[in-house]
Amino acid sequence: MATVRTYSPSVRVGNWREDVSLDEDSLKDFLHRKDRGELTLQKTTVLRQNILKPMKLSVSRDGFLRFGDTITLVNSGGTSLGLRDPCSLSIIADLSNMCSHPQTNSDPYLQGPCQVGGANSLKSCVRNTFVITCVDGTPDGDVLRYDQSFGLRTTSGFGGELYLASDHRTFQKCAKKSRLQEVSLVEQCDFQCWWRVVYFDPQERLEHEGYPVQVNCKVLISHCKTNQCLAALANHVLWTPFGKEYELTAHTFLDSHKAEQDSNHWLFVTADPGHEGQSLLQQQQVSTITNENGSHPKAITDTPGESER
Incomplete structure (x- = not known):
């Protein structure tokens, strides 16, 4: 039968010295972890502050995407799958x-x-900021061309320089909700990271x-190994520490005309040359909201000169 503690440590009955020592050790351990920033609340605050830190996107003067550019990959939205x-x-x-690394007192990063x-x-x-990375020896600054292989990695620093990867689905490895081909971020860049x-x-x-x-x-973002296109699923919602989000997978959705549906349509969004603190998509959203005519927002178009919303 377990011993039931019926007296407080101030009452010197039984193993009172042991109880006092345990309480003192617990308090010292708590204060030590607090000073080192190892409490769960402190770690959560550091994670949110770093991962939501604003980033500057690259500015494309000629309208073309280049290796080394910092972009945001945006799905255009639609109604094909909801x-x-x-x-x-x-x-x-x-x-x-x-x-x-506590030994070197380095800044935290994602793994x-x-x-x-x-x-x-x-x-x-x-x-949501990524860098266009070469996988075939192409130097930074060169133009990325259609059907040319490239890698998509997170930013340096807290981003950890992780690469977007995918592979054939199996019973053990697949998307959580849709059970389709999984997409994730990994540390090593290999053929699974080629797009x-x-x-x-x-x-x-x-x-x-x-x-x-x-x-x-x-555009379409096709995986080189599996030949499946990156897709955003409206009918599969994930609960994340940042709220509800759409599940992303590598799967090509075709309509009756054998054309890819809008769930596979993506845009490489860069900064607005006139307002480098905002992306072109954000600038167009502001213009739509401030429109005095009150017209419905337009769908994202296929040419860079037209309104996307």
């Missing part, structure tokens, strides 16, 4: 993904593998092979 607002490719991280989701917030931050940009219109796809990729235009 009503869906535009969403951005975002990191889903918790305390288990945050790492640091893989990490999940990804489609967040409705389009404001550029560490969580290519495909022109969204099947009738003009062949003519655009080898042409430079334009920013802020609808």
Whole structure:
């Protein structure tokens, strides 16, 4: 039978000295962890402050996407698989993904593998900002072309430089809700991290092979190994530490005309040259909200010169 403690430590009955020592040790351990920032509340605050830190996107002067550019990957939204607002490719991280080196007193950073989701917030931050990375030796600054392989990684620093990866689905490894091909962020860049940009219109796809990729235009992001396109699912919602978000997967959804549906349509969003603190998509959203005519927002178009909302 377990011993029931019927007296407080101030009453010197039984093993009172042992009880006092245990309470003192618990308080010292709590204060020590608080000074080192190891409490759960402190770690959660550090995670949110760092992952939601604003980031500056690259400015494309000629309208073309280049290796080394910092962008936000945005799904255009639509109604093919349910009503869906535009969403951005975002990191889903918790305390288990945050790492640091106490010996060197280094800043915390994210370690893989990490999940990804489609967040409705389009404001550029560490969580939804990615860098176009070469995988075939192409130097930074060169134009990315259709059907050319590239990698998509998170930013340096707290982002941890993780790479977007995918692989064939199995019974043990697949998307949580839809059970389709999983998409995640990993630390090592291999063939599973290779992607290519495909022109969204099947009738003009062949003519655009080898042409430079334009920013802020609808494209398809195809996985090189599995030949499946990145997709945002409106009918599968994930509960994350940052709220409800769409599940992202690598799967090509075709309509009756054998064309990819809008769940596979993505935009490489860059900063507005006139307002470098905002992306072009945010600037167009502000223009739509402040429109005095009160007209309905337009759908995101396929050309960079037209309004996207």
